[in-house]
Amino acid sequence: SQQGEEDPQALSIQEGENATMNCSYKTSINNLQWYRQNSGRGLVHLILIRSNEREKHSGRLRVTLDTSKKSSSLLITASRAADTASYFCATVLSFISNFGNEKLTFGTGTRLTIIP
């Protein structure tokens, strides 16, 4: 079983619509971070949500975390063509299991395409 799995694997929507991507994980976490990756490029940090938080906002981004279901969602509102990218969730395991190392375990990603 993998620590982070996103769904859907691919999502195409019209510009202006909202895009929702989901992430599930297996073990207890300290925090969960979302990243964006344009094709062949680096990883851009979007937002971090801690295990004791349920929702965070940043501009057009809204992230939720449900630790009882071990899942998170990323909502992008009023999508733009520039939002076309792959989106990854990455988890940091709880301190008990990572000795403070805080390595990231990435999911498989959602490929988002915004149609102009």
Added chain:
Amino acid sequence: EPEVTQTPSHQVTQMGQEVILRCVPISNHLYFYWYRQILGQKVEFLVSFYNNEISEKSEIFDDQFSVERPDGSNFTLKIRSTKLEDSAMYFCASRGLDEQFFGPGTRLTVL
């Protein structure tokens, strides 16, 4: 805004050759990481580094790999004898408190 930088952006090498990938983390960060991403696959953790020593390494990080912080700013990943399967995008990341910030990556192509 401070950012992580990596050089070179693309490295082509022959199988068996040594390569050194360089990173300059964000200046006040204390935790450093290398990850890699084989084309079409997920990003994988290689190694973490803190207080001038490795704090954790993955199964991928075998004896062919090493990391070093030779001075106060650079953080390097060395692959001693490259294999075809080492072809990937290599990302450096640094962390201050919680968020890990990634560099743009070095695309390594082993022929």
